[in-house]
Every structure is written in C-alpha cells, then in structure tokens.
Amino acid sequence: MLEVSGITQIFGGVTALDSVSFKLAKGDITGVIGPNGAGKTTLFNIISGIYHQTAGTVYLEGKDVTGFPPERLARLSMVRTFQNIELFGGMTVLENVMVGMHTKSTSGLLACSFKAPWSISEERRIRQGALKWLDFTGITDLADQKAGNLPFGKGRLLEIARALAVEPRIILMDEPAAGLNSQETLALAALIKRIRDMDITVVLVEHDMELVMDICDRIVVLNLGKKLAEGTPQQIQESPEVIAAYLGDDD
Amino acid sequence: MEFNQILQYTLSGLSTGAIYALIGIGFSIIYNATGIINFAQGEFVMLGGLLTLSSLQLLKLPLWAAIPVSVAISTVVGVIFERLAIRPLRQPTPINLVIITIGGSILIRGLAMLVWGKDTHAIPPFSGDTPIAIGGATILPQHLWILAITLVIIVFNKFYFYHTISGKAMRACAYNRRAAGLVGIDVKRMVLFSFIISAAMGAVAGIIVAPLTMTAYDVGVMLGLKGFCAAIIGGMSSGISTVIGGLLLGVLESLGAGLISSGYKDAISFIILLLILFIRPQGLFGKADSERV
Amino acid sequence: MKKDLLLFSAFTLLVAAAPQLFKGGYLMNVLVFVGINTMLAVALNLLLGYAGQISLGHAGFFGLGAYLSGIMTTTYSIGPWLAMPIAAIVVGIIACLIGFPVLKLKGHYLAMATLGLGIIIFIVFNETVDLTGGPSGLSGIPNLKIAGVTFDSDVKNYYLIWFFTLAVMLFSLNLANSRVGRALRAVHDSEIAAQVLGVNARILKVQVFTLSAIISSIAGSLYAHTMTFISPASFGFNFSIELLTMVVIGGLGSIFGSFLGAALLTLLPEFLRAVNDYDIIIYGALLMVMVMFMPGGLVRGIPALYRKIFGQRKGTGNA
Numbered sequence: 001m002l003e004v005s006g007i008t009q010i011f012g013g014v015t016a017l018d019s020v021s022f023k024l025a026k027g028d029i030t031g032v033i034g035p036n037g038a039g040k041t042t043l044f045n046i047i048s049g050i051y052h053q054t055a056g057t058v059y060l061e062g063k064d065v066t067g068f069p070p071e072r073l074a075r076l077s078m079v080r081t082f083q084n085i086e087l088f089g090g091m092t093v094l095e096n097v098m099v100g101m102h103t104k105s106t107s108g109l110l111a112c113s114f115k116a117p118w119s120i121s122e123e124r125r126i127r128q129g130a131l132k133w134l135d136f137t138g139i140t141d142l143a144d145q146k147a148g149n150l151p152f153g154k155g156r157l158l159e160i161a162r163a164l165a166v167e168p169r170i171i172l173m174d175e176p177a178a179g180l181n182s183q184e185t186l187a188l189a190a191l192i193k194r195i196r197d198m199d200i201t202v203v204l205v206e207h208d209m210e211l212v213m214d215i216c217d218r219i220v221v222l223n224l225g226k227k228l229a230e231g232t233p234q235q236i237q238e239s240p241e242v243i244a245a246y247l248g249d250d251d
Numbered sequence: 252m253e254f255n256q257i258l259q260y261t262l263s264g265l266s267t268g269a270i271y272a273l274i275g276i277g278f279s280i281i282y283n284a285t286g287i288i289n290f291a292q293g294e295f296v297m298l299g300g301l302l303t304l305s306s307l308q309l310l311k312l313p314l315w316a317a318i319p320v321s322v323a324i325s326t327v328v329g330v331i332f333e334r335l336a337i338r339p340l341r342q343p344t345p346i347n348l349v350i351i352t353i354g355g356s357i358l359i360r361g362l363a364m365l366v367w368g369k370d371t372h373a374i375p376p377f378s379g380d381t382p383i384a385i386g387g388a389t390i391l392p393q394h395l396w397i398l399a400i401t402l403v404i405i406v407f408n409k410f411y412f413y414h415t416i417s418g419k420a421m422r423a424c425a426y427n428r429r430a431a432g433l434v435g436i437d438v439k440r441m442v443l444f445s446f447i448i449s450a451a452m453g454a455v456a457g458i459i460v461a462p463l464t465m466t467a468y469d470v471g472v473m474l475g476l477k478g479f480c481a482a483i484i485g486g487m488s489s490g491i492s493t494v495i496g497g498l499l500l501g502v503l504e505s506l507g508a509g510l511i512s513s514g515y516k517d518a519i520s521f522i523i524l525l526l527i528l529f530i531r532p533q534g535l536f537g538k539a540d541s542e543r544v
Numbered sequence: 545m546k547k548d549l550l551l552f553s554a555f556t557l558l559v560a561a562a563p564q565l566f567k568g569g570y571l572m573n574v575l576v577f578v579g580i581n582t583m584l585a586v587a588l589n590l591l592l593g594y595a596g597q598i599s600l601g602h603a604g605f606f607g608l609g610a611y612l613s614g615i616m617t618t619t620y621s622i623g624p625w626l627a628m629p630i631a632a633i634v635v636g637i638i639a640c641l642i643g644f645p646v647l648k649l650k651g652h653y654l655a656m657a658t659l660g661l662g663i664i665i666f667i668v669f670n671e672t673v674d675l676t677g678g679p680s681g682l683s684g685i686p687n688l689k690i691a692g693v694t695f696d697s698d699v700k701n702y703y704l705i706w707f708f709t710l711a712v713m714l715f716s717l718n719l720a721n722s723r724v725g726r727a728l729r730a731v732h733d734s735e736i737a738a739q740v741l742g743v744n745a746r747i748l749k750v751q752v753f754t755l756s757a758i759i760s761s762i763a764g765s766l767y768a769h770t771m772t773f774i775s776p777a778s779f780g781f782n783f784s785i786e787l788l789t790m791v792v793i794g795g796l797g798s799i800f801g802s803f804l805g806a807a808l809l810t811l812l813p814e815f816l817r818a819v820n821d822y823d824i825i826i827y828g829a830l831l832m833v834m835v836m837f838m839p840g841g842l843v844r845g846i847p848a849l850y851r852k853i854f855g856q857r858k859g860t861g862n863a
Contacts, residue, residue: 091729345598
C-alpha cells in the first residue's frame, strides 16, 4: 500500500531522518513510534507532501508519489490529520466536513455562483455525505456549532470525520490521542478499528503506548532519525534495542 | 550617452539611495523585532522635515538645536503609535496589522496636513548651496551631508546591535522571540525600542533630504514605499544589505529617470519591487525563508 | 443561506423603492456612487474577507476597466456594450497572469506587491497621455443605451448601476455558501488543512483574484459611462485604501457588510461637507478604531454591542 524507501531529510546541519525505509500492507493499522525527536512528524510531513525530502522515494499503491503536493495526494486517496488539529474555525462543524468532500465534487466557481442545477443537487449530496461522516464519528449533534468553539476532544473527532469525507484508502494520523483523556482514547481506539473495517489503511504516529500496542497490527520504531525496529507489537515489546532506546525516556 | 551625464545621475542617485537605505533600515528594525511591516514608517520621515521647519521658523531655534528637537518629537510620535495602536491589538493577524499601520499612517498624515497645510516647504541646506565639482558632474554640499550622516548612522547601528546589551537583545528577538523571552529579555520593551530607533532614523532621513527635495505633508508615502523596496532588496536586514539595496535602488531610479523617462521614475522602484518579490523574495543577499513564499 | 436570501430580497425591494422615497434630487447622484462602491467593496471582500488575501491595489483594476472602456468607446468608437466585456476580459487576463506570481506571497509581502502594482497602473494612466489624456483626464465618454433609452440622468443611472450591483451581490452570496466558497474560507482558516483535503489553494486564489478584478473592471466601465469623464486621480492609492476601509468597517467576509461600509464611506463625506479636507484623518482614525475595537466590522460589532447593552438574545448572529 505505502512504501517509503531511503527517506533522508537534512535541515541545515541536522539530519532529521537517515535513510528510513519500510513497507505498509493494505488494511493494516500501523503505528510509528519513537522517542521525542526521532523524526516521526518529519516523516509524516514528507509522506503527505508537506516537506520536500532531501533524498528517498515514497510509493503509494506502487506509484511513485515523491514530492507530490498534498492536494494531489488527496486525489490519490491519501489524507492526514494534524497533531494540533487544524480546523476551519470560522465555519461550522458540518461545513468543515463538507470541505472534506471537495475531491468528491466538481462544481466550479461559475457553476456555484450562478446556482447551476447540477451544482444544487451536488450541494445536497455533499451535505448528506458530510452528515453521514458526522454520524460515523458520533458528533452529529454538533453539526451547526462553530468549529472554533469545540472542546479539544470533539475537535479531534471533527478532524477525523473531515478526513474520512475524502473517502481515502489510507489515512495518516499524527498523534490522534494527544490531549485526550482515557475515556476519549478508548473511544478513539474503537473508532480507528471501525475505520480499518472499512478497508482503509491507517498509519499513526503516537506516544500513547497502550493505544499503540492495543490496536496496531505492525509497529515501526524510529530513533534519532533512523529506523530502529519493525514488527508486531509483541516483537517490538520484546526487542532489546527498542527497550534500550526508551530507557530513561518518559513514555 | 555622455560619461558625465551618467556620473551625474549616479551621484545624485547615491544620495537618494542613502535616504532609501535609512528608511529601509527603519522598516527592517521594526520588522525584525516584531514581524510587523510598519506602513507608517514614511510618516516619520515626513515629520522629521516638517518639525525641523517649525523649530526653525516658530521656535526660532538654530539648526543644530532644531534637528534634535524634531528627532525627539518624531520619536515620541513613534512611541505613542506603538503604545496606542500596536500594543493593545487583540487579534494581531497580518491583515489587522497591515490595516492598523495603514490607518496610523493616514492619521498622522492627516494631522500633519492640519498643522502644516498642503504646501511644500523648504528648509535651508546645512552648509550652503555652492556646487562642488566631481569629475564632470556637480553635487551640492547637502549631498555630502546625506552620505556622511548616513555613514555615521550605519556605523552607530553596527555598534549598537553588535556591541551593546540592548542591541544584542533586539537581535535575539529577531531570531527567536520566544527564546528571547525565556532568557529574560523583555520582548515588549524591545518592540518599543525598535519603534524608537526606527522613528528616529526616519526623522533624520527626512531632515537631511528636505533641503534638497522640499517637504510637505505627503512626502512620506512615496519615500516610505521606496524605503520598503530597499529593505526588500536587502532581505530585511538592518545592516549593509539594505544599504546596498537602497543605493542600488537610488542609482537605478536616477539612471532610469535620466536616461529613459522621468515620468516613470516612481514606477521603476515598484517594478524592481515586484521583480524581487516574484523572483527572489528573500532579497538579493538573503537565505530562502519559507514564511515569505 | 436562507436567511441571506431573505435579507437580499428585502434589500432589493429597498433599493427599488429608494428613488420614490427620495424623490430624485442630489441624493440620487450619491446613491449611484454607493452602488459602484458597493460593487467594488464586494469584489475586494471576496478576495480579502473570504480568501484572506490582502490587496492594496484594487483601484488599479477599477481604473483599468474605466480607461479601457473609455478609450475604446471614444478613440475607437467601439460600442459601450461591447467595450465593457472586452475590458473585463483583458483585465481578467492581466489579473490571472499577475495573480500566479503575486499570490505566492503572503501577508505583508502580498500587501506591498499589490500596492506596487496599483501604483504602477496609476503611473501608466498618468503618463500615457496620448491614450488616456494624462492627468487632465478623458472626456466625452458616451452614456450607455438600451433599446433607445439613454442612461444620462441620475435616476436612470441609479437603476442601471444597482441592477449590476445587486447581481454581483447575489452572485457573491451564492458563491460564499457553495462548495467553492467553503473551499475559499477553508484556505483562509488553514491553508495547509485545505490542501490536505484536496483543495488546490494556489489555483483557487488566482481564480478569486481574477474574479475580483473582473468585477472591479465592470464597475470601472460603468463608472466611466455614468460620469462621461474620468481622470487618474480617482484610481490611485488613496482610493485603494478607501475600498479597504469600506470592507473592514463593514465586516470582512460579509456581503451586506460591504454595502454598509460602502454606504457609510460614500455618504459620510457628503454629510461632512464642511470637513472635506479632514476626511483623510477620519479614514485613518476609523480604520484604527475598527481594527482595535470591532475587528469583525459593523455587521458583527453592532449586534454584539446591542447584546452587551441589552442582555443576551437567542440566535447565532452571522450574515
């Protein structure tokens, strides 16, 4: 599904990533973990087209997508969420998710402004679709609230609903459990499993080890920019290198 | 094209360029300390000239006293502006900052119009107006004053920013405000200082050029914009890059006006501005900065 | 959206009835300008309020429309109704070409670039004397005619201009509440998140910029035919600032706000005839006060103020 090969990223004098390579299978939930500063978010930013890597390639479903901008990747059914949720604060919750359906709709500027008949029916379809995703994440009751007013946990759910509206085949989540309490984290775990059940490949960067060990099928461990280990949760938990890397680190 | 002509244009271009450099450095200092482009920068230039005029005519002060007085008053205006307009801003988004500094510049300009009217005024040159011959060109003593004072200010700036605690503190703010705050630098005070220095520099620029170009309530607009061009060419540095930017701009403008067409003189600066913003927004000498592109 | 349409219908009725209420007279002339300024303010608002891109040179597009129409209909005797779309297309192409490099810039840099652009256009108007008549202006521009009716009086021009203005307002309302409008607002709130969801921010910004320029150009053409005389002074930096003030005072991202701002800034100088020279101080002060105390503009600030004074009322208060 997703393959990164030899990804290297050098910022000024700092090597953030050093020849990282791994493959992800379709339909898996994969966790990317590592101590702070390991390069996890940098890796995500490169995969999702936000940074230009110094070297290496990214393959999506066998296709070389290295350096593709994020909007192009969305049309290839890859989407991501952000660590500090990037909601469209000025719009309502429903409108946020409706933006998620941008790639599933086509009405252009003129069609929208002149209220062409096909744009009206498309608008109805977008609205219905967005409501469906709000339902899936359980926040339908918040549909008309301003997104900027949401409590953090609900905002997270909104961001996920919005990303799902793209109908991606792969979703990258950057620390989705950050800032959630234990109850919300359990709900998140269930949600991610339901996402996987829809045949969507999930990749997460996470620090919450319980969550990672609970739901991930495979785990990739990064440390100081290099791939340290790769395997099932069981294998990772027993790997001496991983234990050594985390020793002295808090979670 | 006669060599003498080119020399003439170049020399006068250098002196206008020096003015642009001073104004540009003013922009850069505030920008580096606060991230704000102070659209009102040109108005300090205007105030320098007009306040000197009043000091000379109304207060009957001699020139050597009039200049510090007008610089001081301009600086006070700068402080008031920072306190009233910039500091209390609740939502400092780029749009709001742009609008508030534009509003401020219009307000200051309008008040100047009330006080001094719409006429242009002349200030006597510092040491007479006997032309001096250089090569086949002539310059006025005021040109030399401009270049000399600009040099002094640049040297002073270098000293201040690199060899005094407060100067280094301001540079720290420019690199990383959060970190600067964490090591105990009073960032708000640095912001204030940056306005003080820029207002003072702007006023001086206005004073030294006024004997050549006359002064009026609206000279700040164009001078400010061209000073901004100089700052952009120099990559928003408060040092030698902006000076080069200013000099380059002044010379190109002067040559263009003299050799091509004088009506389009102002357009030359803005075309250069657009070209730089399009092709190399980090300035001729700067490193690429992802925030601007 | 329903609320907007209701408001718009009420507004249309008001506009249609106004000439009866004011029985012609000088106010009619002013209301023609309110119409033109509203059109311009809405155009700028689409770019500034919805897409979040600063432009300080919009007077330039207004002027280009006016001069292109003016020159085509006088020097080249092209019919006004043909000249107007030609001008709009030319301005649209210019905006599109300039838009690509310019809109790569952000914040202050974009503001300065558009400022520089507007000034360059202004200088060109002043210097190409053979074409434009230079600072003395261009006169003899014909009035518009439809089916034998010549639009040469204030009342007739009022209906003509406001027809276009209302059309532009409706067009913009439709756009704001649509897929493209949402994408625009998304780009404004978080460009990176919008891109991740598939919105091509770059192309969208250029599209809005071009649309905004085309509307301004049409306003310019209409202005030229209404005034029959134009000069560069109306299309300089000062007017760009006036437009910005109208949008900010009315409320960024609010179409009706643009009308409020335009109306206020067009009518105010008329009532403050005595303080005409001081209008520039008032603009400056207004800009600063609005940004400091009512950043959402009058359209949001007044209801909020009302609620503060008279206590909470139900409703979400958003236009």
